[in-house]
Amino acid sequence: xxxxxxxxxxxxxxxxxxxxxxxxxxxxxxxxxxxxxxxxxxxxxxxxxxxxxxxxxxxxxxxxxxxxxxxxxxxxxxxxxxxxxxxxxxxxxxxxxxxxxxxxxxxxxxxxxxxxxxxxxxxxxxxxxxxxxxxxxxxxxxxxxxxxxxxxxxxxxxxxxxxxxxxxxxxxxxxxxxxxxxxxxxxxxxxxxxxxxxxxxxxxxxxxxxxxxxxxxxxxxxxxxxxxxxxxxxxxxxxxxxxxxxxxxxxxxxxxxxxxxxxxxxxxxxxxxxxxxxxxxxxxxxxxxxxxxxxxxxxxxxxxxxxxxxxxxxxxxxxxxxxxxxxxxxxxxxxxxxxxxxxxxxxxxxxxxxxxxxxxxxxxxxxxxxxxxxxxxxxxxxxxxxxxxxxxxxxxxxxxxxxxxxxxxxxxxxxxxxxxxxxxxxxxxxxxxxxxxxxxxxxxxxxxxxxxxxxxxxxxxxxxxxxxxxxxxxxxxxxxxxxxxxxxxxxxxxxxxxxxxxxxxxxxxxxxxxxxxxxxxxxxxxxxxxxxxxxxxxxxxxxxxxxxxxxxxxxxxxxxxxxxxxxxxxxxxxxxxxxxxxxxxxxxxxxxxxxxxxxxxxxxxxxxxxxxxxxxxxxxxxxxxxxxxxxxxxxxxxxxxxxxxxxxxxx
Ligand code: 7RM
Numbered sequence: 018x019x020x021x022x023x024x025x026x027x028x029x030x031x032x033x034x035x036x037x038x039x040x041x042x043x044x045x046x047x048x049x050x051x052x053x054x055x056x057x058x059x060x061x062x063x064x065x066x067x068x069x070x071x072x073x074x075x076x077x078x079x080x081x082x083x084x085x086x087x088x089x090x091x092x093x094x095x096x097x098x099x100x101x102x103x104x105x106x107x108x109x110x111x112x113x114x115x116x117x118x119x120x121x122x123x124x125x126x127x128x129x130x131x132x133x134x135x136x137x138x139x140x141x142x143x144x145x146x147x148x149x150x151x152x153x154x155x156x157x158x159x160x161x162x163x164x165x166x167x168x169x170x171x172x173x174x175x176x177x178x179x180x181x182x183x184x185x186x187x188x189x190x191x192x193x194x195x196x197x198x199x200x201x202x203x204x205x206x207x208x209x210x211x212x213x214x215x216x217x218x219x220x221x222x223x224x225x226x227x228x229x230x231x232x233x234x235x236x237x238x239x240x241x242x243x244x245x246x247x248x249x250x251x252x253x254x255x256x257x258x259x260x261x262x263x264x265x266x267x268x269x270x271x272x273x274x275x276x277x278x279x280x281x282x283x284x285x286x287x288x289x290x291x292x293x294x295x296x297x298x299x300x301x302x303x304x305x306x307x308x309x310x311x312x313x314x315x316x317x318x319x320x321x322x323x324x325x326x327x328x329x330x331x332x333x334x335x336x337x338x339x340x341x342x343x344x345x346x347x348x349x350x351x352x353x354x355x356x357x358x359x360x361x362x363x364x365x366x367x368x369x370x371x372x373x374x375x376x377x378x379x380x381x382x383x384x385x386x387x388x389x390x391x392x393x394x395x396x397x398x399x400x401x402x403x404x405x406x407x408x409x410x411x412x413x414x415x416x417x418x419x420x421x422x423x424x425x426x427x428x429x430x431x432x433x434x435x436x437x438x439x440x441x442x443x444x445x446x447x448x449x450x451x452x453x454x455x456x457x458x459x460x461x462x463x464x465x466x467x468x469x470x471x472x473x474x475x476x477x478x479x480x481x482x483x484x485x486x487x488x489x490x491x492x493x494x495x496x497x498x499x500x501x502x503x504x505x506x507x508x509x510x511x512x513x514x515x516x517x518x519x520x521x522x523x524x525x526x527x528x529x530x531x532x533x534x535x536x537x538x539x540x541x542x543x544x545x546x547x548x549x550x551x552x553x554x555x556x557x558x559x560x561x562x563x564x565x566x567x568x569x570x571x572x573x574x575x576x577x578x579x580x581x582x583x584x585x586x587x588x589x590x591x592x593x594x595x596x597x598x599x600x601x602x603x604x605x606x607x608x609x610x611x612x613x614x615x616x617x618x619x620x621x622x623x624x625x626x627x628x629x630x631x632x633x634x635x636x637x638x639x640x641x642x643x644x645x646x647x648x649x650x651x652x653x654x655x656x657x658x659x660x661x662x663x664x665x666x667x668x
Contacts, residue, residue: 025482025535028456029527031413035420035453037429045449047312056463063464064090064492067308068300071096071343072105074273077300081490086510086518088490089277090301097271098280098303099142099175102342103135104271115347118321118370119164122211122353129164131345134171137164140265141172147265148235148256150203152177152272155282157201159183159192159219161210162352165239165258166328167338169205170281177272178203179279181294184329185210185217187610189225191292195284196230198294198500204230207239208248213354220248237261276300282499283331285437286550287508288539294499295331295437303343305441305493309462310340313431314374315403315448323349324376324405325363330547331437332407335493336376340441355381361392368396375423376405376433380545382415382423383576390422398423403448405431408546409578410534416455434458434534436520437548438509440493443467444532457531465491467532469524474513482525484538487518494518540634542571542579549581549613551634557608558583561601563591568624568632569615572641580616582641584624584661593620617641619665625658627651633658640665 042048056063061080068077068091077094106112116134119127129137150156156178160166166182173180181199183192196204204227210217220238227233238250239258250257274280280299284292310316322341326332341348349370355363363385367375385392404424406416411432420430430453434444443465444458451459461467466489469477477483487494498505512519523535537543540551551569558567566586571579585601587593598618606614625633628651639646640662649655 025525025533028413028533029480029525031454031456031527033455035429035455037449037451041429042449045447046315046317047447048449050450052463053460057466060464060466060489064304067464068094068304068492070307071101071300071303077276083490085516086506088494088496090304090490090492091276094276094300095273096276096300096303097175097274098299098339098343099138099171100271101303101307102171102174102339103131103138106131106345107135111345114345116342117164117167117348117350119350120352120366121163122214122351122357127164134164134168134342136267137168137262138171138175139267139269140262141168142175142269143266144237144261145172145178145203146176146269147261148203148237150176150178153279154178154203155181155199155201156203156205157181157183157192157196157199159185159204159206159223160239161185161207161217161219161241162327162350163207163210163239163241164350165207167342167350170328170334170338171342174280175269175271177274177278179281179296181282181284182329182334183284184327184610184612185219186329186612188607189222190608191610192222193226193229195292195294196226196233198284199282200232201230202232202234203237204233204235205237205239207241208246209242211353213357216242216246218246220246224249224251274299277496279496281334283334283437285331286541286548286553288541288550288552290550290552290556292553293501293504293508295495296497296499297440297493298496301492301494302440303339305491306335306340307343309442309445310336310346311344312447312462313433313442313445314376314405316341316344316346316374318345320346320373321349321371321400322346322374322376323351323367323370323372325351325355325381326376326378326407331440332376335441355384356388359392360385360388361395364393364396364398367398367401371400373400374403374405375401376407378408378546379406379411379415380408380577382406382411382419385423386415386418387576393422398425401425401428403431404428405433407433407435409543410536411456413455420455429453432456432458434522434532438495439491439520440495443487443491444534454531457527457533459531461532469526469532470513470517474517477526479526479530480528482523482535484512485520485522485524485532485534486513487520488516542569542581544571544579544581544612545577547612549609553609554581554583554605554613554615557605557613558585558601560608561604563588563597564601566624568634568637570634570638570641572638574616581613582617582619582637583615584619584621584637586621586624619668621661621664623654623657623661625649625661626653628653
């Protein structure tokens with residue numbers, strides 16, 4: 018099993034229990050402890066009730082059609098996501114409520130009310146229609162964290178064009194592959210973005226990518242940098258956002274979408290080199306995202322809520338855009354880096370905007386821990402009332418630091434387990450009901466049927482560990498892998514039969530039934546909460562003309578959770594020097610993106626393999642983490658790994 022490796026026995030012995038206070042219970046959005054049992058007795062009734070909080074053009078006829086592994090939810094229902102996020106709010110007093118408070122890295126501020134957002138989304142939806150985008154057409158979005166990004170998503174949802182957001186940190190090649198896989202006709206981008214004071218050349222990457230994307234007919238280009246960047250604009254293909262918006266019609270009728278029509282595709286790493294286009298549909302996704310946002314974060318009308326994720330990841334889709342806006346929340350959105358210009362940027366923003374709810378990742382918390390208390394202590398954080406964590410297991414020390422230093426001991430922490438594929442949070446405390454244990458995501462939410470099973474699919478009794486599975490469908494689950502339904506079934510619905518969803522995570526339950534997530538059980542690394550496949554990095558390395566073979570592992574890292582280490586065999590005659598190390602790191606950045614850049618590269622004449630030729634990554638992890646070697650009996654040649662270990666220790 019890959020890291021982050023937590024000393025699980027120590028975790029299971031955790032005795033610190035943080036009960037909700039009476040005051041917290043009293044005001045919670047969900048305070049009926051009977052909800053778990055009720056949902057279990059009548060799962061479909063529970064989800065139907067949740068779906069009633071949305072506005073439907075036409076009600077559904079049937080809640081669920083379950084032909085394992087195919088689920089359809091709210092059959093016959095007609096609904097529009099952008100209508101639910103905007104139109105229904107602008108008809109009320111929320112019209113002039115702030116929907117988004119935005120801050121750019123250089124310090125600009127913008128506030129968009131629900132009416133502002135409604136106006137921009139309507140116009141931009143018309144802009145896309147004018148460029149020939151129709152219901153069902155895919156649109157790739159490669160943008161910085163600026164308000165036009167959620168505007169683009171919502172406009173796609175309004176006209177029924179599934180979006181595929183590609184994180185701005187991905188390379189031109191990764192972008193190209195995702196555009197081609199989705200066969201997008203339109204790409205939306207910006208001239209660039211700011212990150213740690215540097216310019217991120219988004220348009221340059223788009224230009225390089227779409228040289229090899231015959232499907233792309235048009236590019237919409239947002240001016241973010243202005244004259245700060247030299248931009249190539251290709252006549253006929255590239256259109257400035259502001260010019261198109263200047264003549265756009267004010268109102269665009271929201272498309273009446275079928276509950277099961279696609280809403281978006283989002284690419285995520287799996288066990289092979291090729292990322293999977295996870296497909297989410299309309300109604301079920303919005304039911305899951307909005308309900309969990311309301312219950313898990315205990316959102317109140319007057320709250321200022323800040324999810325620090327990038328919209329390029331699923332966390333940003335569900336908990337910056339769709340969940341919060343469906344609930345009429347005021348959300349803060351920030352473009353840049355937490356340590357720019359100083360390491361107190363986030364805390365400064367919490368104080369400035371009076372943030373009440375903060376949702377972030379363990380990797381960020383560990384970085385702040387390392388930087389020290391002086392940065393948060395410079396600011397008034399008393400507005401905070403609830404904290405959240407997502408992306409990887411949070412180690413108890415980081416949990417306690419978050420609780421004490423950021424939350425001043427008075428904020429509950431919701432440790433939320435979920436995946437791109439699950440669409441919304443599935444395992445998490447409910448703040449008014451659940452006693453928290455530092456490091457545990459606690460229990461499956463009402464309506465969620467999670468279990469821990471052994472190799473044979475048998476449920477493991479409390480106290481034991483195994484694989485995390487979901488034994489009943491839920492509305493926001495992925496429906497397929499775009500263009501590869503077979504792979505969808507193979508990856509998630511085959512390991513334990515076609516009725517059981519295999520999440521790919523290891524999990525233990527303690528004697529009280531608390532869930533302790535243990536990290537991935539496959540060849541997927543978790544680097545700063547981002548999923549990267551070992552295969553993806555290996556094939557990027559092998560693509561270099563001097564590399565013969567490569568094995569990539571995630572090794573335990575204090576801040577990132579896992580850091581990428583690569584063991585590389587060079588071709589005959591190639592020089593294994595420090596220049597080669599930086600050249601290969603750069604090569605991987607160019608192929609995949611900077612998030613996949615290896616931290617360390619080691620050259621070796623041979624890689625440890627089994628007699629059948631499989632690279633034994635487990636032994637490489639032992640070496641990279643400085644442990645004694647595990648079982649080596651299946652190795653073809655045991656001297657290879659012994660030599661590698663001593664070589665590694667000398668380096
Ligand atoms: C939301 C997101 C999913 C993988 C998942 C886990 C890990 C996420 C937690 C967690 C332990 C958590 N989507 N993971 N949240 N592990 N505790 N609270 O991260 O598709 O990018 O990644 O992330 O391994 O399978 S994701």
